Amino acid sequence: MTGRKRLRPGEAPRPRPKDRQQIQDRVRELRDIVPNATKCSIDALLEKTIRHMKFLQSVTQHGDKWKAGGDVKGERSAENSSGLENGASWAMELDAKGSGVPILVENLKQPRQMLVEMLCEERGLFWEIADNIRGLGLTILKGVMESRNDKIWARFNVEVHAAKEVNRLKVVWNLTQLLRPSGKNTSAPSFVGSEMSDVCSESFGSRFQPQVVASHGITVSPGSAW
Amino acid sequence: MTDLLSLCKSSAQADNAKALAASKSHSEAERRRRERINKHLSTLRTLLPNTAKTDKASLLAEVIERIKELKQQVAEISQFGPVPSDADELDVDVMESPVDEGGKVLIKASICCADRPSLLTDLVRTLKSLHLRTVKAEMATMEGRTKNVFVMTIKDDAELLEPTLACVEEALKSVMEEPSSKENQDDA
Numbered sequence: 339m340t341g342r343k344r345l346r347p348g349e350a351p352r353p354r355p356k357d358r359q360q361i362q363d364r365v366r367e368l369r370d371i372v373p374n375a376t377k378c379s380i381d382a383l384l385e386k387t388i389r390h391m392k393f394l395q396s397v398t399q400h401g402d403k404w405k406a407g408g409d410v411k412g413e414r415s416a417e418n419s420s421g422l423e424n425g426a427s428w429a430m431e432l433d434a435k436g437s438g439v440p441i442l443v444e445n446l447k448q449p450r451q452m453l454v455e456m457l458c459e460e461r462g463l464f465w466e467i468a469d470n471i472r473g474l475g476l477t478i479l480k481g482v483m484e485s486r487n488d489k490i491w492a493r494f495n496v497e498v499h500a501a502k503e504v505n506r507l508k509v510v511w512n513l514t515q516l517l518r519p520s521g522k523n524t525s526a527p528s529f530v531g532s533e534m535s536d537v538c539s540e541s542f543g544s545r546f547q548p549q550v551v552a553s554h555g556i557t558v559s560p561g562s563a564w
Numbered sequence: 565m566t567d568l569l570s571l572c573k574s575s576a577q578a579d580n581a582k583a584l585a586a587s588k589s590h591s592e593a594e595r596r597r598r599e600r601i602n603k604h605l606s607t608l609r610t611l612l613p614n615t616a617k618t619d620k621a622s623l624l625a626e627v628i629e630r631i632k633e634l635k636q637q638v639a640e641i642s643q644f645g646p647v648p649s650d651a652d653e654l655d656v657d658v659m660e661s662p663v664d665e666g667g668k669v670l671i672k673a674s675i676c677c678a679d680r681p682s683l684l685t686d687l688v689r690t691l692k693s694l695h696l697r698t699v700k701a702e703m704a705t706m707e708g709r710t711k712n713v714f715v716m717t718i719k720d721d722a723e724l725l726e727p728t729l730a731c732v733e734e735a736l737k738s739v740m741e742e743p744s745s746k747e748n749q750d751d752a
Contacts, residue, residue, distance in 0.1 A: 357620070357621050360621040361620050364625055368624065371628065371631055371632070371635075372631070379597075381600040381601045381604060384601060384608070387604075387608065387627060387631075390650060391630065393707060393709075395634060396707050397706055398638060401637065401638065401640075401641030401644075464698050465691065465698060465701070466688055468684050469684035472685075475681075477679070477705055478703060478705055480703070481701070482703075483701040483702070
């Protein structure tokens with residue numbers, strides 16, 4: 339019986355014997371490069387292949403953003419105190435010695451993205467900081483523990499989900515909780531930054547009493563953690 | 565006699581009917597399977613915009629090429645930082661301890677799994693219970709997958725109890741495998 343059966347539109351012609359061998363080879367190769375695909379059926383294999391390709395595709399699209407500007411920090415405006423055009427909130431927790439742990443949260447040019455930086459030193463607080471940020475419902479796109487001028491910083495590029503309203507001050511305030519011994523709520527951190535009006539209009543409840551240290555720029559006391 | 569004969573006949577008919585029904589449902593399942601395969605193949609065709617050829621062998625060859633190409637691009641991106649993969653990965657190993665760490669053992673770990681709100685909380689708790697302190701860390705999240713690469717050392721207050729490598733690996737494995745990530749296990 340060598341008659342051809344009538345093909346329906348969209349159906350590829352049935353493979354000839356030599357093509358069958360080729361197809362078998364390709365299928366085997368596919369099983370090697372697609373993760374977790376060694377023992378599944380052909381239709382499952384194809385489904386995993388599709389998912390894998392789509393995943394790799396979106397990863398490369400993300401990655402292009404990283405490569406483009408060398409843009410590990412995100413689009414950041416100049417680091418002078420009045421140039422915080424994207425909006426930033428700083429906090430500096432001043433302890434008795436006058437040295438502090440700086441926390442910075444800044445809007446990035448990319449929509450719904452922020453940069454969160456915090457000094458983390460020997461405490462090894464990196465994962466705790468990350469967990470704290472995650473706890474606010476933020477997604478950490480990229481996080482790194484790095485040393486700058488002999489100080490160890492934790493830096494995170496985070497994304498806010500459209501549905502949720504998470505403002506910078508909330509992030510900063512939440513992070514300062516990490517620096518306190520658990521339970522105690524002693525003095526409020528000193529807030530310094532370019533948006534004093536924001537500080538006053540945010541309502542955080544009666545616990546929060548911002549102390550304005552300076553109206554512009556950053557106060558750096560001698561021997562501080564900067 | 566006739567009763568027995570008709571009984572045999574009807575049971576034979578019943579058997580035939582069963583066999584017919586079975587082969588029918590089998591060919592039904594087979595047909596549905598073929599439909600699924602063809603649907604996947606046409607999806608793959610749309611994902612590869614430049615395919616002129618319609619035969620299966622060429623299509624699969626192009627898919628393989630495309631995947632290799634994409635993996636290459638991902639490898640290039642990885643130089644800027646860890647990139648999560650869509651398959652779970654766990655790597656735990658010792659590092660050569662540099663002099664300034666006081667000769668303490670450094671353990672390097674790499675975890676890749678599905679992102680979930682409790683992941684970092686579980687990681688913090690696990691590292692604490694093992695008396696491990698993080699000295700270097702990098703993490704990234706993409707498409708619901710996260711990859712965390714970090715170096716740990718034993719905390720000063722850990723006394724003499726140092727967790728073994730296997731212990732650390734086991735602990736990190738349990739951090740990865742939380743109930744919510746069971747959906748990643750596929751049936752053959």
